[in-house]
Amino acid sequence: xGREVAESCVDGVIIEMVSAYCKRFYGTKPELxxxxxxxxxxxxxxxxxxxxxxxxxxxxxxxxxxxxxxxDFWSELFKKQIDNLKTNHRGTFVLQDNRFQWLTHISIDxxxxxxxxxxxxxxxxxxxxxxxxxxxxxxxxCGIIRGAxxxxxxxxxxxxxxxxxxxxxxxxxVKA
Amino acid sequence: MQFFSGSSAVDISPSPxxxxxxxxxxSGNNANMLYIFNRSGVxxxxxxxxxxxxxxxxxxxxxxxxxxxxxxxxxxxKMDPTSVDKGNLGVPLLxxxxxxxxxxxxxxxxxxxxxxxxxxxxILITHPNTSDHQESLKHMYNLYVEYVVKNPLYVPGxxxxxxxxxxxxDQYVKTLI
Numbered sequence: 001x002g003r004e005v006a007e008s009c010v011d012g013v014i015i016e017m018v019s020a021y022c023k024r025f026y027g028t029k030p031e032l033x034x035x036x037x038x039x040x041x042x043x044x045x046x047x048x049x050x051x052x053x054x055x056x057x058x059x060x061x062x063x064x065x066x067x068x069x070x071x072d073f074w075s076e077l078f079k080k081q082i083d084n085l086k087t088n089h090r091g092t093f094v095l096q097d098n099r100f101q102w103l104t105h106i107s108i109d110x111x112x113x114x115x116x117x118x119x120x121x122x123x124x125x126x127x128x129x130x131x132x133x134x135x136x137x138x139x140x141x142c143g144i145i146r147g148a149x150x151x152x153x154x155x156x157x158x159x160x161x162x163x164x165x166x167x168x169x170x171x172x173x174v175k176a
Numbered sequence: 177m178q179f180f181s182g183s184s185a186v187d188i189s190p191s192p193x194x195x196x197x198x199x200x201x202x203s204g205n206n207a208n209m210l211y212i213f214n215r216s217g218v219x220x221x222x223x224x225x226x227x228x229x230x231x232x233x234x235x236x237x238x239x240x241x242x243x244x245x246x247x248x249x250x251x252x253x254k255m256d257p258t259s260v261d262k263g264n265l266g267v268p269l270l271x272x273x274x275x276x277x278x279x280x281x282x283x284x285x286x287x288x289x290x291x292x293x294x295x296x297x298x299i300l301i302t303h304p305n306t307s308d309h310q311e312s313l314k315h316m317y318n319l320y321v322e323y324v325v326k327n328p329l330y331v332p333g334x335x336x337x338x339x340x341x342x343x344x345x346d347q348y349v350k351t352l353i
Contacts, residue, residue: 012326015328105322105326105327107327108329109339133329
């Protein structure tokens with residue numbers, strides 16, 4: 001019924017979108033670029049969840065909806081499920097993916113920290129820049145999760161945490 | 177890798193390039209060096225695992241290597257007895273034109289070459305008794321596509337500085353015969 005597109009084309013479009021927004025459209029204002037990318041993700045998540053929950057009954061509570069996101073939604077998008085879900089039962093959920101598909105090809109420059117002095121402030125610079133560059137690629141999936149949940153009736157805020165590539169965690173805070 | 181013959185690098189006659197087991201750093205490596213050039217001659221990657229003698233400084237060495245392969249390709253295409261259209265000797269060849277040059281071998285080393293349709297040239301220098309490396313070069317080109325081309329942080333045309341690529345390449349080279 002649907003038409004098919006090669007996965008590397010989709011990956012390429014997303015990479016170019018992030019790069020275009022960060023460098024060309026809002027080159028001097030990275031926060032605005034982040035908000036625009038997250039808004040695009042919101043729209044995409046909104047529409048995708050509509051498509052994937054067409055035949056299902058309504059979700060009984062927030063936990064069921066989050067579990068749907070972890071299992072079925074994630075496997076539709078990335079062909080795998082979320083590896084670990086943690087919650088504090090008070091509106092905060094942590095979704096951990098041990099090998100997030102869009103981060104598998106990102107790799108930083110290993111030799112850039114050799115040229116700096118051994119003092120701490122200058123060594124942390126190249127790592128910070130790499131971490132910043134990587135985090136710009138996570139606004140889009142955060143937006144997708146936020147859009148999906150808000151269309152299920154759960155307003156929330158989503159942020160990402162990349163302490164060790166290629167694993168990353170998405171922290172969902174439901175707004176009461 | 178079952179398709180490489182098992183007897184290639186095991187019995188080694190003494191030669192100026194020391195046998196693979198005694199390489200400093202990564203032991204058991206059979207590859208000596210690897211160059212990757214793009215279409216305009218920029219050296220994207222130069223890795224060496226075992227190189228006892230360095231005669232030129234790095235940039236001259238890379239220019240020499242690029243020029244050598246450029247001329248060799250042109251020369252072998254013009255000398256091809258099976259091709260119909262020869263053209264002039266001085267005209268630069270496009271990536272698919274002419275027969276493809278594979279490798280040359282001397283008593284101390286063997287140089288294997290592969291060029292992708294996009295003009296990326298891979299040059300692998302190994303011990304002379306190794307078998308054909310076209311498959312290994314194709315595998316390395318796949319690694320390049322996965323970890324360099326698809327890396328959002330990579331700017332095409334600049335030297336490759338990706339940790340993932342280097343690690344995977346080193347691991348793969350260890351398995352070469």
